Amino acid sequence: MSKYQYCLLSLLALLLVFTGCSADNSLIDAGERDTLVQVSTFDALLAGNYDGVTEMGDLRKYGDFGIGTLDGLDGELIVLDGKFYDVRADGVAYAVTDTTTTPFASVTFFDIDREETLASGLSFADFQTMLDKMLPTDNLFYAIKIEGTFSYVKTRSVPAQEKPYPPLAEVTQNQPTFEFHDISGTIVGFRCPPYVTGINVTGYHLHFLTADKQAGGHLLDFTVAHAKVMVDNTYQFLMLLPGEGSDFYKEDLSVDRQGEAEQVEK
Ligand SMILES: [Zn+2]
Structure with missing residues (x-):
């Protein structure tokens, strides 16, 4: 040779x-269907890291279903059937372009593992108790979709922020809320296990989008009229962390923000 x-x-x-x-x-x-893929960490968002770090065009490679927020904390993100919506502080759902960035979001490809009809009159609190009992374990991630009509839905959004960014718990003190009566739509989100404290929202974190795709927001409460819940058991978890030069590099993420986390979800 x-x-x-x-x-x-x-x-x-x-x-x-x-x-x-x-x-x-x-x-x-990208493309792994049973993976929850998230951008940054929830504690970084709580601390005020609102600069977008991942483009929606990149995020869509990891899922067609999910929730989050947008660059500068400009609203509540809903990803449904591969389409991206932003419910801003005026309560209106805007289409999101692929070059828009997100500071925090979670997505997956939604496949139905289990489907149940929900009783008429069921509240958000009742729903959580019911689903907690139905799920095989506390220790997996679940993507959750509720589709149907609701006699009542209450949501909130967040106003876009300017630098220096205040912490999220300060922003949500003046959050605009919205109420809907006899409304059709889809609730989109996740139930995350208790061990991801600081990384994602533990328990239920859901957003709402009306059937006409015109309004919605971060879900605070609902009452079912006629609806079904679909659950996707999710066995893998992937984090996309911000790159060099981002605020994330300088943030002190050893701080316990569990109290703030509970406050901003309500
Ligand atoms: Zn939310």
């Missing part, structure tokens, strides 16, 4: 090693 041939073979071997690596990485890469 000539020296030239040997070099060529070594190069081929090296190429194989590299392609082998990327094939392994694809196990948790």
Whole structure:
């Protein structure tokens, strides 16, 4: 074998090693359906890290279903059937472009593992108790979709913020809320396990979008008229952390923000 041939073979071997690596990485890469993929951490958002760090065009590779917020905390994000909506502080749902960025969001590809009809008159609190009993364990992630008509829905949104950003618990003190009566729509979100405290919202975190896709927000309360819940058991979890130069690099994330977390969800 000539020296030239040997070099060529070594190069081929090296190429194989590299392609082998990327094939392994694809196990948790874009397109994996049973993975909850989130941008940044909830504590970073609570601390006021509102600069968008991931483009929606990139996020859509990881899911067609999810929730979050937008650059500058400009509203409540809803991802439903691969379409991105932003319910801003005026309560109106706007279409979101692929170049818009998000500081915090969670998405997955929604597949129904379980579907149940919900009793008429069921409240948000009743729903949580009911689903808690129905789910096989507290310790998985679940994507949750509720579709139907509601005799009552209450949501909130958040007004866009300017730098220096105040903490989220300060912003939500003046949050605009919206009430809907006899409304059709879809509730979209997740139930996260208790061990992700500080990373995501533990328990139920749901957003609402009206059937005409014109309004909605972060869900505070509802009463079912005629609706069904669909649950997607989610076994994998992937975090996309902000890059160099982001506020995330400087934030002190050793602070316990559990009290603030509970405050901003209400
Ligand atoms: Zn929310």
